[in-house]
Amino acid sequence: MAEAQNIPVGSTTAGSIAVAAESTVVSRMSAPPSFDVADFPVPHGREEEWRFTPLERLRGLHDGTAVATEGLKVDVQAPEGVTVATVGRDDVRLGKAGTPVDRVAAQAYSAFEKAGVITVPKETVLTEPIRVAVHGEGGTAFAHQVIELGAFAEAVVVIDHTGDAVLAANVDYILGDGAKLTVVSVQDWDDKAVHVAQHNALIGRDASFKSVVVTFGGDVVRLHPRVTYAGTGGEAELFGLYFTDAGQHQEHRLLVTHNTPHCKSNVVYKGALQGDDAHAVWIGDVLIEAKAEGTDTYEMNRNLVLTDGARVDSVPNLEIETGEIVGAGHASATGRFDDEQLFYLMARGIPEHEARRLVVRGFFAELVQQIGIEDIEERLIARIEEELEASVA
Amino acid sequence: MATLEIRDLRVTVEADNATKEILKGVDLTVKQGETHAIMGPNGSGKSTLAYSLAGHPKYTITGGTVTLDGEDVLEMSVDERARAGLFLAMQYPVEVPGVSVSNFLRTSATAIRGEAPKLRTWVKEVKEAMERLNMDPSFAERNVNEGFSGGEKKRHEILQLELLKPKIAILDETDSGLDVDALRVVSEGVNRVRETGEVGTLLITHYTRILRYIKPDHVHVFAAGRIAESGGPELADKLEAEGYEAYTKGGASA
Numbered sequence: 001m002a003e004a005q006n007i008p009v010g011s012t013t014a015g016s017i018a019v020a021a022e023s024t025v026v027s028r029m030s031a032p033p034s035f036d037v038a039d040f041p042v043p044h045g046r047e048e049e050w051r052f053t054p055l056e057r058l059r060g061l062h063d064g065t066a067v068a069t070e071g072l073k074v075d076v077q078a079p080e081g082v083t084v085a086t087v088g089r090d091d092v093r094l095g096k097a098g099t100p101v102d103r104v105a106a107q108a109y110s111a112f113e114k115a116g117v118i119t120v121p122k123e124t125v126l127t128e129p130i131r132v133a134v135h136g137e138g139g140t141a142f143a144h145q146v147i148e149l150g151a152f153a154e155a156v157v158v159i160d161h162t163g164d165a166v167l168a169a170n171v172d173y174i175l176g177d178g179a180k181l182t183v184v185s186v187q188d189w190d191d192k193a194v195h196v197a198q199h200n201a202l203i204g205r206d207a208s209f210k211s212v213v214v215t216f217g218g219d220v221v222r223l224h225p226r227v228t229y230a231g232t233g234g235e236a237e238l239f240g241l242y243f244t245d246a247g248q249h250q251e252h253r254l255l256v257t258h259n260t261p262h263c264k265s266n267v268v269y270k271g272a273l274q275g276d277d278a279h280a281v282w283i284g285d286v287l288i289e290a291k292a293e294g295t296d297t298y299e300m301n302r303n304l305v306l307t308d309g310a311r312v313d314s315v316p317n318l319e320i321e322t323g324e325i326v327g328a329g330h331a332s333a334t335g336r337f338d339d340e341q342l343f344y345l346m347a348r349g350i351p352e353h354e355a356r357r358l359v360v361r362g363f364f365a366e367l368v369q370q371i372g373i374e375d376i377e378e379r380l381i382a383r384i385e386e387e388l389e390a391s392v393a
Numbered sequence: 394m395a396t397l398e399i400r401d402l403r404v405t406v407e408a409d410n411a412t413k414e415i416l417k418g419v420d421l422t423v424k425q426g427e428t429h430a431i432m433g434p435n436g437s438g439k440s441t442l443a444y445s446l447a448g449h450p451k452y453t454i455t456g457g458t459v460t461l462d463g464e465d466v467l468e469m470s471v472d473e474r475a476r477a478g479l480f481l482a483m484q485y486p487v488e489v490p491g492v493s494v495s496n497f498l499r500t501s502a503t504a505i506r507g508e509a510p511k512l513r514t515w516v517k518e519v520k521e522a523m524e525r526l527n528m529d530p531s532f533a534e535r536n537v538n539e540g541f542s543g544g545e546k547k548r549h550e551i552l553q554l555e556l557l558k559p560k561i562a563i564l565d566e567t568d569s570g571l572d573v574d575a576l577r578v579v580s581e582g583v584n585r586v587r588e589t590g591e592v593g594t595l596l597i598t599h600y601t602r603i604l605r606y607i608k609p610d611h612v613h614v615f616a617a618g619r620i621a622e623s624g625g626p627e628l629a630d631k632l633e634a635e636g637y638e639a640y641t642k643g644g645a646s647a
């Protein structure tokens with residue numbers, strides 16, 4: 001099931017498919033999940049979940065020294081029928097979709113003062129997206145956001161992160177039975193931003209969840225999208241696209257837990273890297289529990305290394321505790337920019353920078369097409385072009 | 394009249410930490426309207442010649458000159474050579490995932506012609522060219538060479554030849570891997586371009602079979618990195634009958 005892996009210099013790809021009685025996804029963590037930051041020791045960097053992350057660049061989010069300040073604005077624009085509320089720490093909807101699994105997520109949960117809750121009532125089908133603009137003006141913030149869809153509700157949420165901030169956050173997506181939620185989270189931060197977040201999706205019976213994570217900016221971005229199922233027939237599509245430039249650390253750690261029979265998951269993350277010390281990390285954990293018969297899952301990560309000096313760590317990990325499944329597979333590949341492709345295009349008169357652009361666009365095209373929201377697709381293509389322009393110039 | 398002049402061309406490649414000379418002084422002149430067949434055994438350096446003319450970065454030119462109408466080709470980048478009028482139909486065309494044939498063709502035609510072709514006439518032009526090569530219209534929406542069969546890749550190369558109208562076309566084993574029907578279709582494509590009288594053709598091949606469809610004016614035997622013998626079409630008949638043995642055994646003599 002694992003595909004051939006081609007590994008250029010400066011990258012690692014370690015994949016595994018384990019058939020196990022008990023999961024190691026859980027036992028690999030240095031502490032069990034908890035809402036309390038005190039339950040996690042301060043990481044030193046060698047822990048499984050921190051070993052790729054430059055702790056010294058987290059601006060104290062991991063060791064309790066980061067202090068919340070003014071300077072992060074959140075603006076929500078929601079169509080009619082949607083409730084947008086700011087609630088206190090005791091609201092029962094908080095933390096329902098998942099529990100923090102590492103110290104920074106627990107720090108965020110322990111330190112936020114007010115949480116945002118966006119509710120789409122049952123059977124409400126939105127025709128316009130909900131837009132959440134998160135803009136940093138140099139502040140440090142701990143945040144919690146809940147997006148809840150009632151049964152058979154349908155919504156698209158676009159979350160934009162821009163500006164400069166140090167942000168630790170938990171984001172919960174709660175999908176009622178038969179609900180359909182698409183969330184596009186764009187990390188388009190300025191160069192200095194640090195953003196560490198855990199995304200928890202809890203998918204109701206026959207509900208479908210599509211997550212599109214797009215990371216362009218920031219000094220350190222470390223996102224941890226997680227999915228569990230509250231009923232049978234749920235579907236999760238997790239798409240990701242990142243463009244890691246010189247000096248940037250962009251880490252995406254996914255966990256899909258198939259804890260319920262007859263659910264599907266499909267994970268596709270693609271990244272391009274360019275410049276010295278560009279570092280992308282992708283961890284794709286999929287756990288199929290013993291009771292999750294009829295599971296259908298596939299996860300894939302592809303990286304395109306455009307220049308020397310960039311580094312990729314890609315680790316797909318699939319654990320299967322039942323043989324009664326429809327399908328399970330993973331693939332990870334990291335390739336250098338293919339000079340033969342470049343030659344072919346240039347031999348047809350196409351100038352080098354245009355040829356490079358064609359190839360990189362092509363690399364992302366299939367993924368972008370799967371997003372299914374036209375203005376987002378166009379924006380992403382435009383943004384990819386900008387990144388390339390900057391590199392080619 | 395466009396003329397490609399190759400003088401004493403010497404080319405090396407780096408392989409296993411050693412420098413290996415592949416082309417050992419190639420002399421050849423190809424004029425617009427002419428068709429030259431270059432025939433030779435496996436490994437004699439035919440593709441190396443083709444790639445070197447197109448400017449592939451793997452090949453290092455260590456001596457000699459190549460000019461197109463007096464312009465120094467070796468000074469030009471790969472894309473400049475193409476825009477100057479050189480075209481290489483490749484022996485092993487490369488897959489370009491995520492780039493559709495129609496996007497590729499249009500981008501290429503825009504680069505070669507110096508302006509974007511008018512959309513309406515362009516669509517028609519491509520459609521008709523594809524029809525002539527028995528290519529299903531659905532190919533336009535597929536990714537370049539991705540999942541194409543050997544024969545489909547070759548048709549796609551000739552499609553580009555017809556659309557880009559180069560001054561000098563180098564066809565590297567366009568015939569290999571084709572069944573008889575495909576060979577005929579592809580050869581007809583090449584002949585349509587030849588009949589304009591505006592292209593000089595360098596037809597690289599291992600087999601004489603394609604020469605029944607595409608009649609060369611000149612035939613050259615390529616062996617051990619240089620042209621070992623040149624003649625008219627009758628040389629191909631001799632090769633057909635005797636093979637390359639005479640050239641590979643005792644070393645080449647011009």
Ligand SMILES: Nc1ncnc2c1ncn2[C@@H]1O[C@H](COP(=O)(O)OP(=O)(O)OP(=O)(O)O)[C@@H](O)[C@H]1O
Nearest residue numbers: 406407408415434435436437438439440441451599
């Ligand atoms: N990139 C390369 N690296 C190492 N050796 C090479 C390279 N390209 C060509 N060669 C060597 O140069 C010689 C000539 O190769 P070339 O492909 O030009 O031959 P050819 O005449 O086209 O053969 P064929 O009929 O098989 O296509 C061969 O020995 C080949 O192994």
Ligand SMILES: [Mg+2]
Nearest residue numbers: 439440484566
């Ligand atoms: Mg060859």
